[in-house]
Amino acid sequence: MGVMRIGHASLRVMDMDAAIRHYENVLGLKTTMKDKAGNVYLKCWDEWDKFSLILTPSDQAGLNHVAYKVEKDADLDALQKSVEAWGVKTTMLTEGTLPSTGRMLQFNLPSGHEMRLYAMKEYVGTDVGTTNPDPWPDGLKGAGAHWLDHLLLMCEMNPEAGINTVADNTRFMTEALDFFLTEQVLVGPDGNMQAASWMSRTTTPHDIAFVGGPRSGLHHIAFFLDSWHDVLKAADVMAKNKVRIDVAPTRHGITRGETIYFFDPSGNRNETFAGLGYLAQRDRPVTTWTEDMLGSGIFYHTGDLVASFTEVYT
């Protein structure tokens, strides 16, 4: 049945010890595995596959790749055909390219970001198990994030040169991977330039988002929390740990999410967010935000565009 959900993100970090401390003590992930190359694999307590985050030692910050999990192994062959038919080259990476992970279909989005699809990852179970589970486990650290929820990619956009990889990605994800559009930002004198889009495969407002920028990069990876109170507590955890908060707790107009933005010790932006927003469905009409109300779309209460939020990314 194709793509199910986000599977993992692979991030470059410049100080591995500081990165592990951050993702364990602030977000509440646990390290599940380390490999010989020095990569560290982590997961959230409510996830059942072996890892949802890979940290790679590097001399710079940013995203290596993002991976989505498909339901069946045969989906990889079908999606390889549809991606190639769309005009994007693919490579089938053999099982074991990533530890505890089956074969992966690898390709680049029109924006240049590397995406991978896989059907198999080692099952390890959630921290509460499957039989008469408690609603949450004891011993959670920090914000106690439930799962990696989505990510936002900054996509090269230069209208004068006719480049809009937000629109290209949106079309690609719709036509080749069968995602559906939930919300978009339309700008320009005629209000017809797609400068941002939010797309889903699940029933939540976004499993991936694209926003236009001068160069392609990673805007943030987001982790899910239950409630507004958990968002407040997460901010307390960040203050305790001297984490650089970019945007203090507030609400998005877009997706209705309750949110905090902050940076990991290498400058990769993270989000903790709560609220399922609304029931995202294929027949739900697409929400459009216009250029003049974009500030409210992003930060609903103040309606102010925060310069660092749109200009700073890795």
Place this chain on the structure above:
Amino acid sequence: MSIFDTRPKFAVHVAQTDETFPCAGNESLLQGMVRLGRKGIPVGCVNGGCGVCKVRILDGNIRALGPISRAHVTAEEEAMGYTLACRVAPQTPVDLEVAGKLEKPFSKGRAESATASPIPQQQ
């Protein structure tokens, strides 16, 4: 000297505007620079990853506070004194020039309309 910040400070001089700001030896050059109150100083990730606070150290000693991204400061540039202001603390008076995205808030047109005084203020 502010009663809420009694730390000894080093004078940090910005070549482009001939401004000087005080900066403690245990804080980043960016933290000191932000106190200038100048509009538009880009404060990004503050962790050496995003590259918006690039400067070139012309004179003075600095101490590294953490790694900086090679995507924004190459090894050659680093050898020429370039670094990220969020990741270095002054150990002596420092003379620097702003670079990259920091150039705009320190450009001449901006400087004239900025609220910060070009004369070092008593802190």
